[in-house]
Amino acid sequence: MDRFAWTSGLLELGETLVVQQRGVRLCDGEEKVKFDSGVLLLSTHRLIWRDQKNHECCIALPLSQIVFIEEQAAGIGKSAKIVVHLHPASSNKEPGPFQSSKYSYIKLSFKEHGQIEFYRRLSEEMTQRRWETMPTGQTIQVNKDPQAGRIRAVGIVGIERKLEEKRKETDKNISEAKEMVELSKSIANKIKEKQGDITEDETIRFKSYLLSMGIANPVTRETYGSGTHYHMQLAKQLAGILQTPLEERGGIMSLTEVYCLVNRARGLELLSPEDLVNACKMLESLKLPLRLRIFDSGVMVIELQSHNEEEMVASALETVSEKGSLTADEFAKLVGMSVLLAKERLLLAEKMGHLCRDDSVEGLRFYPNLFMTQS
């Protein structure tokens, strides 16, 4: 901690802010110090820490003092940390909070998360070393300690070797996987060209392979949409799960609501958004009591078969007439719907000719269409 110097916290000319994070505690090596709750700022030149309670208390460390950084994962009751290994303080350093320290490293403790982003940005700055090319008002401290250089080299070689191993293993996986994918794609194309020579069954089996591999399916059969057995099963499950919630919400829910509801209920083995959409596309063809509907705006909803949006429009018209005029927000609050679906209903009513719009900077307001009723 003796590498820090008091500072005003203002950025110098030529110095730019890169990222900042609240809720950071500083530690001198393994020991806690009084700097326990502050905002940590990373600039192109320095690491700056300002006390959250006392803004006058502000210290900074030039990035050139940093040898290397490590991450320390969070544990039970412990926040994630970044360990910053430092060169010894230079003799002409500005005064700071500590005259000496028995440690050559400090720890940054991220009590309110943000460690990942900060580490990434700090690594980037350490690689780019912008402080060398962008001179500022401060004196740039150049560290020419040969001892530290040698020690650093050994450590880095070890790390580089591990990275190389990892890279080789990943490359092997990549080339194997590439072969698989090439083969899959060529078969997929063959199927597209000669539909009829390969049986329906085999096509479905093949589609499952593709799905499993995460390859976008180039073969679309309109009979089952882009579905597979998995999606068929899923569609049936959804029909069961969503019946009651739909009834509770007036028979209609947006697909994002469904996504959240279903996945929160599952806890594990969640559905991907694509799984959900593919399953919903099959609802109608499987004659299930729900269906997928897509509005002009692109908004997708699930409706009960028994739900008739056009009938709901009639009651919407009544509501709007009673109040004279309504915006989507007001209508949503009155009826107890989400704003998204309220807007869709009003737009549908307009499309059917029952409502007129008044589109101004104050918002979109709907009125009963008097042109229809009073001509």
Add this chain to the structure above:
Amino acid sequence: LFQAKYKERGTVLAEDQLAQMSKQLDMFKTNLEEFASKHKQEIRKNPEFRVQFQDMCATIGVDPLASGKGFWSEMLGVGDFYYELGVQIIEVCLALKHRNGGLITLEELHQQVLKGRGKFAQDVSQDDLLRAIKKLKVLGNGFGIIPVGGTYLIQSVPAELNMDHTVVLQLAEKKGYVTVNEIRSSLKWETERAKQVLEHLLKEGMAWLDTQAAGEPQYWLPALFTELYSQEITPEEAKEAIP
């Protein structure tokens, strides 16, 4: 006769390839299981590894997040991490929509999601958020990613934002607001075009008008109000979020 033979040949070839693929698939599965057992933990804990993994998949041409039923999801558990993140992103966007009209910076979204996840949850990077959001697009709720300045604005409502709107948002990002004259001088547009774009943003609730500013009226973007970043989501807003 020649044609018939040719067709038959074609069928045989395809069947052969299908058989060959089954075999290769089995072998590949085994290798993948090995890979998975070594790296499953890392995927969950290490965001950099997740980025590398995603890049690898992109190189091969596979989308590991396409289905919860895929190899990748089942063996590596990649899916659950991102799908759950999707739920959290939707909830934050819904809760804050009335404040910012459905536009939010990636930074603010990041901070709010982290807060919602609590102290003991795994950390989440901005890259993770972007990948989760890209998957959410398919739900039709208007999720979009707009590059501005050095970062991104995340759109979560089905409002139409074309190139004109995007470019004005990018212009406004520097100060948090923009004026008609600034648009005219920076983008060389006619007044009418600038006004149309700004009015659209006002109507969608993504911009607020300050007529009392010195000089000409200023159009502010609440999504860019840095002072609002650390404001908690109120209980009323949270209720709006959960359907």
